[in-house]
Amino acid sequence: INTGIIVFSVVVISLTLGTLGGYALARSGKRYAFYLLMLALIFRAMPHITLVSGYLLPFFEWNLWGHLPTAIIVMVAINQPFTLWMLHSFFLNIPKDLDESAMVDGCTRFQAFRHVIIPVMWPGVVTTGLFSFLLAYNDFTVTATLLSQSNQTMVPKIASFLGTTQTEGNVMFAVAAVVSATAPLFVLILFFQRQIVSGLTAGAVKG
Numbered sequence: 001i002n003t004g005i006i007v008f009s010v011v012v013i014s015l016t017l018g019t020l021g022g023y024a025l026a027r028s029g030k031r032y033a034f035y036l037l038m039l040a041l042i043f044r045a046m047p048h049i050t051l052v053s054g055y056l057l058p059f060f061e062w063n064l065w066g067h068l069p070t071a072i073i074v075m076v077a078i079n080q081p082f083t084l085w086m087l088h089s090f091f092l093n094i095p096k097d098l099d100e101s102a103m104v105d106g107c108t109r110f111q112a113f114r115h116v117i118i119p120v121m122w123p124g125v126v127t128t129g130l131f132s133f134l135l136a137y138n139d140f141t142v143t144a145t146l147l148s149q150s151n152q153t154m155v156p157k158i159a160s161f162l163g164t165t166q167t168e169g170n171v172m173f174a175v176a177a178v179v180s181a182t183a184p185l186f187v188l189i190l191f192f193q194r195q196i197v198s199g200l201t202a203g204a205v206k207g
Contacts, residue, residue, distance in 0.1 A: 002068060002147075002151055002152065002153050002154075003137065003153040003154040003155075005068055005072075006068060006071060006072055006075065006136055006143070006153060007133055007136040007137050009072045009076075010072055010075045010076055010079060010132060010135070010136040011129050011132045011133050011136065013072070013076045014076055014079050014080055014083045014132045015083065015125060015128065015129050015132065017076075017080060017083070017084075018080065018083035018084050018086070018087045018128065019087055019118070019125065021084050021087075021088075022083075022084055022086075022087030022088040022090070022091050023087075023091050023113055023117065025037065025084070025088050025091075026088050026091035026092050027091070027096065027099070037084065037085060037088065040080070040081035040084055040085065041081060041085065043081050044078070044081035044082050044085075048078060048139075048141040048142060049141050049145075051074070051077075051078060052074060052141055052142055052145045052146065053145075055074055055146070056145070056146075059146065065146060065148075066146070066147060066148030066151060067147075067148075067151065068147070068151055070146055070147075071142055071143055071146045071147050071151075074142050074146060075135070075136055075139060075142050078135075078142070079132055079135050079136070082131065082132075082135075083128055083131075083132055086124070086127070086128040086131065087121075087124065087125070087128055090121045090124030090125075090128075091117070091121065093121075094117060094120055094121055098112075098116050098117060098120065099112045099113075099116070099117065101116075102115070102116045126192050130188060130189075130192060133188065134185070137154075137155075137184070137185070138155060139153070139155065140155045140156060140159065143155065143156055144156040144159075154181060155181070158181055
């Protein structure tokens with residue numbers, strides 16, 4: 001349950017902020033957009049343990065350590081630069097004429113974004129959402145460091161369980177735990193495979 005709450009929250013928040021921010025940067029045409037993206041890329045390239053360790057002291061002082069919203073906020077902060085980069089690149093492949101045509105027909109900027117742009121780049125949103133899902137689902141550093149034992153997610157739990165199976169010799173239980181952890185990933189990829197392929201190949205061929 002904890003894993004589902006964290007993964008769902010991280011994906012929804014990251015995609016919401018990423019689509020709005022990526023669209024704004026792609027349509028701004030300003031030079032500062034490039035520097036913002038470079039700053040986001042540098043932040044994303046930093047090791048997770050470096051970022052998490054910087055949050056520990058204030059979280060302890062403010063009594064925020066061990067709670068699910070704390071881990072969600074940190075994981076969104078870590079994931080957001082990647083989401084912003086991905087969605088920004090997808091928005092750049094969509095002609096501005098679509099926005100302008102929608103606004104000529106009476107749409108506001110947000111209505112054009114919601115009703116015209118998002119349906120066109122939906123495969124890109126699905127692809128980015130899948131990567132965000134993988135980051136949150138497979139995370140070990142953030143959840144193991146910032147969550148209490150009662151709020152731990154599946155990956156740290158499986159890691160501790162594998163340690164006990166090595167000493168007790170229950171190898172089959174360890175294999176079952178790993179298979180159960182990877183099963184949702186295969187289901188997602190099979191369900192969204194068409195959107196994933198469309199999103200990954202978007203902009204590869206231009207006519």
